[in-house]
Amino acid sequence: MDISVVVPLYNEDESLPELTAWIDKVMTENNFSYEIILVDDGSTDKSWEVIESLRLQNDAIKGIKFRRNYGKSAALNVGFEATQGDVIITMDADLQDSPDEIPELYRRIKEEKLDLISGWKKKRYDPITKTIPTKLFNAATRKMSGIELNDFNCGLKAYRSDVVKTIEVYGEMHRYIPVIAKWAGFSKISEQVVEHRARKYGTTKFGFSRFINGFLDLLSIFFVGKFGKRPMHFFGSLGVLSFLAGTVMALYMIGIKLYHIAAHIPYKREITDQPLFYIALVAIVVGSQMFLTGFVAELVSRNAPERNQYLIEKRTP
Incomplete structure:
Protein backbone atom coordinates (compact mmCIF):
# COMPACT_ATOMS: atom_id res chain seq x y z
CA MET A 1 0.00 0.00 0.00
CA ASP A 2 1.31 3.46 -0.92
CA ILE A 3 -0.25 5.80 1.64
CA SER A 4 -1.96 5.64 5.00
CA VAL A 5 -3.78 8.82 6.05
CA VAL A 6 -4.25 9.07 9.84
CA VAL A 7 -6.91 11.55 10.97
CA PRO A 8 -7.43 12.07 14.72
CA LEU A 9 -10.77 13.70 15.43
CA TYR A 10 -13.04 14.92 18.21
CA ASN A 11 -16.58 16.08 17.44
CA GLU A 12 -16.06 16.62 13.70
CA ASP A 13 -19.19 14.93 12.28
CA GLU A 14 -19.88 17.83 9.89
CA SER A 15 -16.47 17.84 8.19
CA LEU A 16 -15.80 14.08 7.81
CA PRO A 17 -17.84 13.40 4.63
CA GLU A 18 -16.22 16.32 2.80
CA LEU A 19 -12.73 15.45 4.05
CA THR A 20 -12.86 11.77 3.10
CA ALA A 21 -14.35 12.55 -0.32
CA TRP A 22 -11.55 15.06 -0.94
CA ILE A 23 -8.87 12.56 0.10
CA ASP A 24 -10.42 9.86 -2.11
CA LYS A 25 -10.47 12.26 -5.08
CA VAL A 26 -6.76 13.10 -4.66
CA MET A 27 -5.78 9.44 -4.28
CA THR A 28 -7.81 8.35 -7.31
CA GLU A 29 -6.39 11.10 -9.53
CA ASN A 30 -2.82 10.07 -8.62
CA ASN A 31 -3.43 6.30 -8.75
CA PHE A 32 -2.36 5.77 -5.13
CA SER A 33 -3.36 2.70 -3.16
CA TYR A 34 -4.41 4.05 0.21
CA GLU A 35 -6.27 3.76 3.48
CA ILE A 36 -7.86 6.41 5.68
CA ILE A 37 -7.70 5.70 9.41
CA LEU A 38 -10.17 7.85 11.32
CA VAL A 39 -9.46 7.79 15.08
CA ASP A 40 -12.46 9.04 17.06
CA ASP A 41 -11.10 10.43 20.32
CA GLY A 42 -14.25 9.88 22.36
CA SER A 43 -16.53 12.23 20.40
CA THR A 44 -19.88 13.17 21.93
CA ASP A 45 -21.55 14.09 18.64
CA LYS A 46 -22.41 11.78 15.71
CA SER A 47 -18.82 11.37 14.47
CA TRP A 48 -18.76 7.59 14.93
CA GLU A 49 -22.10 7.11 13.15
CA VAL A 50 -20.70 9.16 10.26
CA ILE A 51 -17.54 7.03 10.20
CA GLU A 52 -19.56 3.81 10.06
CA SER A 53 -21.65 5.24 7.23
CA LEU A 54 -18.56 6.33 5.29
CA ARG A 55 -17.01 2.90 5.78
CA LEU A 56 -19.98 1.32 3.96
CA GLN A 57 -19.35 3.62 1.01
CA ASN A 58 -15.55 3.24 0.85
CA ASP A 59 -13.60 0.15 1.93
CA ALA A 60 -10.42 2.24 2.25
CA ILE A 61 -11.89 3.99 5.29
CA LYS A 62 -11.19 2.40 8.67
CA GLY A 63 -12.42 3.64 12.04
CA ILE A 64 -11.11 3.39 15.59
CA LYS A 65 -13.19 4.72 18.48
CA PHE A 66 -11.94 5.49 22.02
CA ARG A 67 -14.32 4.97 24.94
CA ARG A 68 -13.43 8.44 26.21
CA ASN A 69 -11.37 11.46 25.23
CA TYR A 70 -7.65 10.68 25.63
CA GLY A 71 -6.15 13.46 23.51
CA LYS A 72 -4.57 13.88 20.11
CA SER A 73 -1.29 12.16 21.03
CA ALA A 74 -3.11 8.97 22.03
CA ALA A 75 -5.19 9.06 18.84
CA LEU A 76 -2.09 9.44 16.68
CA ASN A 77 -0.23 6.68 18.49
CA VAL A 78 -3.07 4.19 18.01
CA GLY A 79 -3.50 5.31 14.40
CA PHE A 80 0.21 4.79 13.73
CA GLU A 81 0.01 1.24 15.04
CA ALA A 82 -2.79 0.46 12.59
CA THR A 83 -1.11 1.82 9.45
CA GLN A 84 -0.02 -0.42 6.57
CA GLY A 85 1.19 2.15 4.02
CA ASP A 86 4.77 2.93 2.98
CA VAL A 87 4.19 6.63 3.65
CA ILE A 88 2.00 7.91 6.47
CA ILE A 89 0.22 11.26 6.22
CA THR A 90 -1.34 12.88 9.29
CA MET A 91 -3.86 15.66 9.02
CA ASP A 92 -6.54 17.30 11.14
CA ALA A 93 -10.21 16.60 10.55
CA ASP A 94 -11.38 20.22 10.52
CA LEU A 95 -10.60 20.85 6.82
CA GLN A 96 -7.90 23.37 7.69
CA ASP A 97 -5.35 20.99 6.12
CA SER A 98 -5.59 20.44 2.38
CA PRO A 99 -5.41 16.87 0.98
CA ASP A 100 -4.07 18.41 -2.24
CA GLU A 101 -0.69 18.58 -0.48
CA ILE A 102 -0.47 14.78 -0.24
CA PRO A 103 1.07 13.97 -3.68
CA GLU A 104 4.00 16.35 -3.18
CA LEU A 105 4.60 15.12 0.37
CA TYR A 106 4.61 11.52 -0.89
CA ARG A 107 6.96 12.36 -3.76
CA ARG A 108 9.48 14.07 -1.49
CA ILE A 109 9.50 11.26 1.07
CA LYS A 110 10.18 8.75 -1.70
CA GLU A 111 12.53 10.66 -3.99
CA GLU A 112 14.49 12.62 -1.37
CA LYS A 113 14.54 9.62 1.00
CA LEU A 114 13.36 11.74 3.92
CA ASP A 115 12.22 10.39 7.27
CA LEU A 116 9.74 13.14 8.05
CA ILE A 117 8.30 16.26 6.44
CA SER A 118 6.55 18.78 8.66
CA GLY A 119 4.07 21.20 7.14
CA TRP A 120 4.60 24.92 7.64
CA LYS A 121 1.46 27.04 7.71
CA LYS A 122 3.24 30.18 6.64
CA LYS A 123 -0.02 32.09 6.25
CA ARG A 124 -2.38 31.28 9.11
CA TYR A 125 -6.04 31.99 9.78
CA ASP A 126 -5.79 31.55 13.55
CA PRO A 127 -6.46 34.35 16.08
CA ILE A 128 -3.49 36.26 17.50
CA THR A 129 -4.03 34.59 20.90
CA LYS A 130 -2.98 31.35 19.24
CA THR A 131 -0.35 32.51 16.74
CA ILE A 132 1.89 34.45 19.18
CA PRO A 133 2.23 31.61 21.75
CA THR A 134 2.79 29.19 18.87
CA LYS A 135 5.69 31.29 17.56
CA LEU A 136 7.25 31.40 21.02
CA PHE A 137 6.99 27.63 21.41
CA ASN A 138 8.42 27.03 17.94
CA ALA A 139 11.39 29.27 18.77
CA ALA A 140 11.99 27.49 22.09
CA THR A 141 11.74 24.06 20.45
CA ARG A 142 14.17 25.03 17.69
CA LYS A 143 16.65 26.24 20.31
CA MET A 144 16.43 23.15 22.51
CA SER A 145 16.23 20.51 19.75
CA GLY A 146 18.49 21.96 17.08
CA ILE A 147 15.84 21.16 14.44
CA GLU A 148 15.30 24.07 12.07
CA LEU A 149 11.53 23.94 11.57
CA ASN A 150 9.18 26.92 11.60
CA ASP A 151 6.02 25.02 12.61
CA PHE A 152 6.47 21.97 14.83
CA ASN A 153 2.77 21.67 15.65
CA CYS A 154 1.36 21.59 12.12
CA GLY A 155 -1.06 18.65 11.90
CA LEU A 156 -0.14 17.97 8.27
CA LYS A 157 2.98 15.80 8.26
CA ALA A 158 4.42 12.94 6.21
CA TYR A 159 6.51 10.05 7.54
CA ARG A 160 8.29 6.96 6.36
CA SER A 161 6.59 3.91 7.83
CA ASP A 162 9.66 3.03 9.92
CA VAL A 163 9.36 6.31 11.80
CA VAL A 164 5.78 5.88 13.06
CA LYS A 165 6.40 2.22 13.90
CA THR A 166 9.39 3.17 16.06
CA ILE A 167 8.37 6.28 17.99
CA GLU A 168 5.84 6.48 20.82
CA VAL A 169 3.58 9.49 21.21
CA TYR A 170 1.81 10.18 24.51
CA GLY A 171 0.72 13.02 26.80
CA GLU A 172 0.69 16.22 24.73
CA MET A 173 3.78 15.27 22.75
CA HIS A 174 2.18 15.19 19.31
CA ARG A 175 3.40 18.76 18.75
CA TYR A 176 6.98 17.57 19.27
CA ILE A 177 6.98 14.50 17.00
CA PRO A 178 9.95 15.85 14.97
CA VAL A 179 11.94 16.05 18.23
CA ILE A 180 10.91 12.52 19.25
CA ALA A 181 11.86 11.25 15.78
CA LYS A 182 15.27 12.91 15.98
CA TRP A 183 16.02 11.37 19.39
CA ALA A 184 15.00 7.99 17.90
CA GLY A 185 17.67 8.41 15.20
CA PHE A 186 15.56 9.71 12.30
CA SER A 187 17.49 12.83 11.37
CA LYS A 188 16.37 13.38 7.76
CA ILE A 189 13.72 15.93 8.64
CA SER A 190 12.48 18.61 6.25
CA GLU A 191 9.73 21.18 5.94
CA GLN A 192 7.17 22.12 3.33
CA VAL A 193 5.00 25.21 3.07
CA VAL A 194 1.37 24.08 3.07
CA GLU A 195 -1.98 25.78 2.73
CA HIS A 196 -3.81 26.70 5.90
CA ARG A 197 -7.55 27.00 5.36
CA ALA A 198 -10.03 28.81 7.55
CA ARG A 199 -12.11 26.51 9.75
CA LYS A 200 -15.36 25.65 7.96
CA TYR A 201 -17.24 23.77 10.69
CA GLY A 202 -17.27 23.83 14.49
CA THR A 203 -14.79 25.45 16.84
CA THR A 204 -11.25 24.74 17.99
CA LYS A 205 -10.91 22.02 20.64
CA PHE A 206 -7.73 23.32 22.26
CA GLY A 207 -7.60 25.67 25.24
CA PHE A 208 -4.90 27.74 26.92
CA SER A 209 -3.75 24.80 29.07
CA ARG A 210 -2.15 23.21 26.01
CA PHE A 211 0.62 25.82 26.09
CA ILE A 212 1.57 24.99 29.68
CA ASN A 213 1.36 21.25 29.03
CA GLY A 214 3.32 21.69 25.82
CA PHE A 215 6.20 23.43 27.58
CA LEU A 216 6.36 20.71 30.26
CA ASP A 217 6.33 18.01 27.59
CA LEU A 218 9.19 19.74 25.77
CA LEU A 219 11.28 19.58 28.93
CA SER A 220 10.34 15.92 29.36
CA ILE A 221 11.36 15.05 25.81
CA PHE A 222 14.64 16.90 26.16
CA PHE A 223 15.51 15.19 29.45
CA VAL A 224 14.42 11.66 28.50
CA GLY A 225 16.01 11.86 25.07
CA LYS A 226 19.35 13.14 26.36
CA PHE A 227 19.63 11.53 29.80
CA GLY A 228 17.07 8.72 29.80
CA LYS A 229 19.75 6.00 29.92
CA ARG A 230 22.27 7.96 32.01
Missing part, protein backbone atom coordinates in the same frame (compact mmCIF):
# COMPACT_ATOMS: atom_id res chain seq x y z
CA PRO A 231 20.38 10.06 34.60
CA MET A 232 23.47 10.24 36.84
CA HIS A 233 25.15 12.46 34.25
CA PHE A 234 22.41 15.05 34.75
CA PHE A 235 21.61 14.90 38.45
CA GLY A 236 25.15 13.97 39.45
CA SER A 237 26.72 16.87 37.57
CA LEU A 238 24.32 19.43 39.04
CA GLY A 239 24.69 17.88 42.49
CA VAL A 240 28.48 17.97 42.42
CA LEU A 241 28.50 21.59 41.21
CA SER A 242 26.06 22.65 43.92
CA PHE A 243 27.96 20.74 46.61
CA LEU A 244 31.31 22.21 45.53
CA ALA A 245 29.87 25.75 45.43
CA GLY A 246 28.53 25.36 48.96
CA THR A 247 31.79 23.87 50.18
CA VAL A 248 33.85 26.69 48.68
CA MET A 249 31.62 29.30 50.35
CA ALA A 250 31.87 27.50 53.71
CA LEU A 251 35.67 27.18 53.45
CA TYR A 252 35.90 30.84 52.51
CA MET A 253 34.06 31.91 55.67
CA ILE A 254 36.12 29.53 57.82
CA GLY A 255 39.33 30.83 56.23
CA ILE A 256 38.39 34.45 56.96
CA LYS A 257 37.63 33.53 60.57
CA LEU A 258 40.94 31.67 61.02
CA TYR A 259 42.88 34.50 59.38
CA HIS A 260 41.50 37.01 61.87
CA ILE A 261 42.28 34.71 64.78
CA ALA A 262 45.85 34.05 63.59
CA ALA A 263 46.48 37.75 62.97
CA HIS A 264 44.89 38.73 66.28
CA ILE A 265 42.44 40.93 64.42
CA PRO A 266 39.07 41.41 66.12
CA TYR A 267 36.33 39.61 64.20
CA LYS A 268 33.01 39.98 65.95
CA ARG A 269 30.75 38.32 63.33
CA GLU A 270 30.06 34.66 63.91
CA ILE A 271 29.98 32.42 60.85
CA THR A 272 26.40 31.40 61.61
CA ASP A 273 25.34 35.06 61.66
CA GLN A 274 26.20 35.55 58.00
CA PRO A 275 23.65 35.03 55.17
CA LEU A 276 26.39 33.38 53.13
CA PHE A 277 26.51 30.57 55.69
CA TYR A 278 22.90 29.62 55.01
CA ILE A 279 23.38 29.88 51.25
CA ALA A 280 26.36 27.53 51.54
CA LEU A 281 24.41 25.15 53.74
CA VAL A 282 21.48 25.01 51.30
CA ALA A 283 23.86 24.47 48.35
CA ILE A 284 25.57 21.56 50.14
CA VAL A 285 22.27 19.93 51.13
CA VAL A 286 20.71 20.39 47.67
CA GLY A 287 23.88 19.10 46.01
CA SER A 288 23.88 15.99 48.19
CA GLN A 289 20.21 15.35 47.45
CA MET A 290 20.64 15.76 43.70
CA PHE A 291 23.63 13.41 43.71
CA LEU A 292 21.61 10.81 45.61
CA THR A 293 18.68 11.34 43.22
CA GLY A 294 21.00 10.62 40.30
CA PHE A 295 22.33 7.54 42.06
CA VAL A 296 18.83 6.16 42.69
CA ALA A 297 17.73 7.04 39.12
CA GLU A 298 20.80 5.21 37.81
CA LEU A 299 19.89 2.11 39.82
CA VAL A 300 16.32 2.24 38.48
CA SER A 301 17.56 2.74 34.91
CA ARG A 302 20.01 -0.16 35.13
CA ASN A 303 17.31 -2.50 36.44
CA ALA A 304 14.68 -1.46 33.88
CA PRO A 305 13.69 -4.18 31.36
CA GLU A 306 14.51 -1.86 28.41
CA ARG A 307 17.92 -0.76 29.75
CA ASN A 308 19.74 -2.41 26.84
CA GLN A 309 17.14 -1.92 24.14
CA TYR A 310 18.49 0.20 21.31
CA LEU A 311 17.08 1.08 17.91
CA ILE A 312 18.88 -0.96 15.25
CA GLU A 313 18.31 0.11 11.66
CA LYS A 314 20.08 -2.67 9.74
CA ARG A 315 22.13 -5.85 10.17
CA THR A 316 24.44 -7.61 7.79
CA PRO A 317 23.30 -11.08 6.61
